[in-house]
Amino acid sequence: MTASVITASSLALGHVVYLRQEGECCRWLSDIQAATLFGDNDLEAAMVSAAAAVAANEIVDPYAIAVDVRGGRIEPLSLRERIRAHGPTVAGDSAPAPRSAA
Amino acid sequence: MYRYDEFDHRLLSQRIGQFRDQVARRLSGQLDEDAFRPLRLRNGVYLQLNAYMLRVNIPYGLLSSRQLRRLADIAERYDRGYGHFSTRQNIQFNWPRLVDIPDMLAELAEVEMHAMQSSGNCIRNITADHLAGIAADEVADPRPYCEIIRQWSTLHPEFSFLPRKFKIAVSGAARDRAAVHVHDIGIRIRRNEAGEIGFHILVGGGLGRTPVIGKTLREFLPEADLLSYLEAVLRVYNRYGRRDNKYKARIKILVNDLGIGAFAALVEEEWQRLRHSALRLGPADIERMKAHFPRPDYLPPVNDTSEYEALRRDDPAFDRWAENAVFSHRQPGYGIVMVSLKRSGRPTGDMRADEMRALARLAEEYGFGEIRVTHRQNLVLPDVPLHRLPSLWRELTALDLAMPNHGLLSDIIACPGMDYCALATARSIPVAQAIAERFDDLDYLHDIGDLSLNISGCINSCAHHNVANIGILGVDKRGQEVYQITLGGSSGDDAAIGKRIGPALPAEDVPAAIEGIVEAFLAEREGDERFIDTYRRVGDQPFKERVYA
Numbered sequence A: 001m002t003a004s005v006i007t008a009s010s011l012a013l014g015h016v017v018y019l020r021q022e023g024e025c026c027r028w029l030s031d032i033q034a035a036t037l038f039g040d041n042d043l044e045a046a047m048v049s050a051a052a053a054v055a056a057n058e059i060v061d062p063y064a065i066a067v068d069v070r071g072g073r074i075e076p077l078s079l080r081e082r083i084r085a086h087g088p089t090v091a092g093d094s095a096p097a098p099r100s101a102a
Numbered sequence B: 001m002y003r004y005d006e007f008d009h010r011l012l013s014q015r016i017g018q019f020r021d022q023v024a025r026r027l028s029g030q031l032d033e034d035a036f037r038p039l040r041l042r043n044g045v046y047l048q049l050n051a052y053m054l055r056v057n058i059p060y061g062l063l064s065s066r067q068l069r070r071l072a073d074i075a076e077r078y079d080r081g082y083g084h085f086s087t088r089q090n091i092q093f094n095w096p097r098l099v100d101i102p103d104m105l106a107e108l109a110e111v112e113m114h115a116m117q118s119s120g121n122c123i124r125n126i127t128a129d130h131l132a133g134i135a136a137d138e139v140a141d142p143r144p145y146c147e148i149i150r151q152w153s154t155l156h157p158e159f160s161f162l163p164r165k166f167k168i169a170v171s172g173a174a175r176d177r178a179a180v181h182v183h184d185i186g187i188r189i190r191r192n193e194a195g196e197i198g199f200h201i202l203v204g205g206g207l208g209r210t211p212v213i214g215k216t217l218r219e220f221l222p223e224a225d226l227l228s229y230l231e232a233v234l235r236v237y238n239r240y241g242r243r244d245n246k247y248k249a250r251i252k253i254l255v256n257d258l259g260i261g262a263f264a265a266l267v268e269e270e271w272q273r274l275r276h277s278a279l280r281l282g283p284a285d286i287e288r289m290k291a292h293f294p295r296p297d298y299l300p301p302v303n304d305t306s307e308y309e310a311l312r313r314d315d316p317a318f319d320r321w322a323e324n325a326v327f328s329h330r331q332p333g334y335g336i337v338m339v340s341l342k343r344s345g346r347p348t349g350d351m352r353a354d355e356m357r358a359l360a361r362l363a364e365e366y367g368f369g370e371i372r373v374t375h376r377q378n379l380v381l382p383d384v385p386l387h388r389l390p391s392l393w394r395e396l397t398a399l400d401l402a403m404p405n406h407g408l409l410s411d412i413i414a415c416p417g418m419d420y421c422a423l424a425t426a427r428s429i430p431v432a433q434a435i436a437e438r439f440d441d442l443d444y445l446h447d448i449g450d451l452s453l454n455i456s457g458c459i460n461s462c463a464h465h466n467v468a469n470i471g472i473l474g475v476d477k478r479g480q481e482v483y484q485i486t487l488g489g490s491s492g493d494d495a496a497i498g499k500r501i502g503p504a505l506p507a508e509d510v511p512a513a514i515e516g517i518v519e520a521f522l523a524e525r526e527g528d529e530r531f532i533d534t535y536r537r538v539g540d541q542p543f544k545e546r547v548y549a
């Protein structure tokens, strides 16, 4: 199944975050597996929540990305977004995963 | 090296105070991102794919051991324990938190370093020959002139909002090691027949989507006129450079559109107004700056080099390193040691904090506490007594910093690419690592000889792929990373833009393609030709046949 999630960067830390919507409440989490999946119909409303988080100085540059959901796991379709979700693909010094976002 | 005076310290501390305040206002919402972005960029702060990135200037690639230690401290305290040396002789930290950056800048300022003008549409870090002041083929030391230009260009009110970024490189040697032909302004120090110092000025070089080799703007500019002439060039660019299209905004497009003759005439007219202004450099100004770069207290050569000679005879690994990584110094009894940051399994140009500290110690124990950064993303220990080379080599070997691949195929320049960079269309580092793995036999590498291979992750060409003998450009083709190969580029005195040899290849085919290119070279090579010589003699057909067989 393909769907969308909303991603952004946390303002204070710069880390990659994803929108998790819990009723009226929005949280921005670093784990893409915790992200809320949106269909075409509810994407617009989700972007309104994201704009509110921008206005509240929580995040910057929110946008929707296409993801594939298989066996309950969320995986971005584009390589760029897979790198943002999992960190750099290179061996060496840069291997550790991002610190958890605010 | 240049030491900050009271004015420099005050300026920097005011600037950091301003930025601290700007960050606070951004976090509290008094500034929105549109207002804040240009402010953070002015202080070297990007928002990249995974995190913020802080780019710190290393003026003309010159570092003290104290500064390198501080970079190590900052890498550990605020980042992930490493830094990345870039092709502009700078260092980048890939994981800082915005809230920490004012503190990072304050700690950098204590060791006379900063990040101002490391991004944005202004005059960027001045780059130079990494062998400045020590090369055997030097006409004059470029560092005093670089520092004069740095001070003139720092926070220059007229040039803070140029049409686009502006890069200046300076070389003072017979051989160009600063890639002056591919900078917005390239400066080569010359002497005229009377023995006076002056400058050959090139303009309009650059890479990116329109790669251009710089053109001569003035054959010989007298020393005293350096700043007034640069100011005239920048004024003409600032006035006539395009601001409507960022892809056409670099000075190379202006020079091309006007023609070098018409551009030179505009500069000349402007210069006549400026030439006798306060920008004119008097002999005392130059002497004062030269005094910041004294010759170190070299010791007389040690005659007993028996250990060095015995080791060269008996240990092939040492012999290879001494041959490849040690360069002749203008001072008898001393050598210049290249420290390769192209290590197996490690991203190009990356260095851990513990390695920085260790190298800082070696710079003190085996030299005068100085380290250079090259635009090929390596480091240099500039003043090593020849008789101490064996023990230095042992120490570097223990640190995995004695890879003798300088100028060879595995001395790859690779930009951060899509693993870090928000502008990337493909990854660079994994492709560089795959090629380096394929070519890990040092005997074979040395048989191949001089060969530059550079990989950029997008058309911005930060890795200078278009002036590499073998250039690789990663592009996106319907969501897949593919790689275009160019051949025949060169960044030195014989600067040339590489030519694309055919359709792009998927990442997994790139190492085999490079192998095919190398095999074609070895088959066609005459005598001990370099790759570029063979390519120029035979053209690209034999190479195409191997890659697209």
Ligand code: SF4
Residues within 6 Å of the ligand: B415, B416, B417, B418, B421, B422, B423, B424, B425, B456, B457, B458, B459, B460, B461, B462, B463
């Ligand atoms: S060449 Fe492109 S991908 Fe590489 S660092 Fe420059 S902008 Fe980023």
